[in-house]
Amino acid sequence: MSQADFNQSMAWLKTLAAKKREPRQPEKIMVFFAGRGLGGFVLENVVAAALVRPFPRAYVVAIYKNSPPYREFITDCNPYLHSEMKADADSDITFLLDWFDIGWAAPVKCPLPEWSERMLHEPDLVLLPSMLSVDAARLAGLAEKPPVLRLSAGCEESLLAALEGHGVDPNEWFACLHVKEPNSGADDRPRRGADPRSYLPLLRHVALRQGGQVVRIGAPGAFPLPGMEGVIDLAAAPFAEQAAAISRARYFIGTDSGPVTLASAFKVPAAVTNALGYAKR
Incomplete structure (x- = not known):
């Protein structure tokens, strides 16, 4: 080897070593969501979002089973996700590991063109559900500057128009209320439930004393509220409209259930009632 070739090789090695010392920023991140219930899925x-936020150049793909259907709406509200791969609700699997084998003899190939075009079979970072089911309060910087979900640009205008159609005054403020009723759905913590009638004094206080409207959200078939001025019942409205109401509320009051987590994710001040389970956490 000539001296010139030696010098050139050493210069190349020094350049390579310098690059190795620099932390490599991930360019492709895959996130697997499998949160239990609305609150668990929102928290994931x-x-x-908090984990991928430090990598603004990364392309983030969400993978999950689209059941219940509110999951797709939640991921659409996550501005840190760039693409989605959704399994059908009745599918036995969410994702095939065989897709990572892109050889010509691979037994199963991903049908999505994006998979091969963006070389998603070679992700730089994979976040599994077990990595996302952490105590959010333990993540450095999350409390000081939490990532915020927001209504997607494609549906925001129509959802706000729907709220106005239900009687929500766009020029006035309102509070949002959710009361999980006893024996509503599968629940391993039945004491979270409450009688909606016990919240009627609160409704009157907000509507008559504070001068705001109250938007009640809930599940179809929820206990009907008596007719009260300034109180709007959206329990029978689609989930997306109820979520839009949460995102625009001045504050949220609710029992220990998924909607209060969604309110916090929208950065809406929230107060939790019937939170007996917190004593064991």
């Missing part, structure tokens, strides 16, 4: 989105 918040944790994932």
Whole structure:
């Protein structure tokens, strides 16, 4: 080897070594969501957003089973996700590991063109559900500057128009209320439930004393509220409209259930009632 070739090789090695010392920023991140219930799924989105936020150049793909259907709406509200791969609700699997084998003899190939075009079979970082089911309060910087979900640009205008159609005054403020009723759905913590009638004094206080409207959200078939001026019942409205109401509320009051987590993710001040389970956490 000539001296010139030696010098050139050493210069190349020094350049390579310098690059190795620099932390490599991930360019492709895959996030697997499998949160239990609305609150768990929302929390996973918040944790994932906090973890990928330091890498603004990364392309982030969300993978999950689209059941219940509110999951797609939640991921659409996550501005840190760039693409989605959704398994059908009745599918036995969410994702095939065989897709990572892109050889010509691979037994199963991903049908999405994006998979090969963006070389998603070679992700730089993979976030699994177990990595997302952490105590969010333990993540450095999350409390000081939490990532915020927001209504997607494609549906925001129509959802706000729907709220106005239900009687929500766009020029006035309103509070949002959710009361999980006893024996509503599968629940391993039945004491979280409450009688909606016990919240009627609160409704009157907000509407008559504070001068705001109250938007009640809930599940179809929820206990009907008596007709009260300034109180709007959206329990029978689609989930997306109820979520839009949460995102625009001045504050949120609710029992220990998924909607209060969604309110926090929208950065809406929230107060939790019937939170007996917190004593064991």
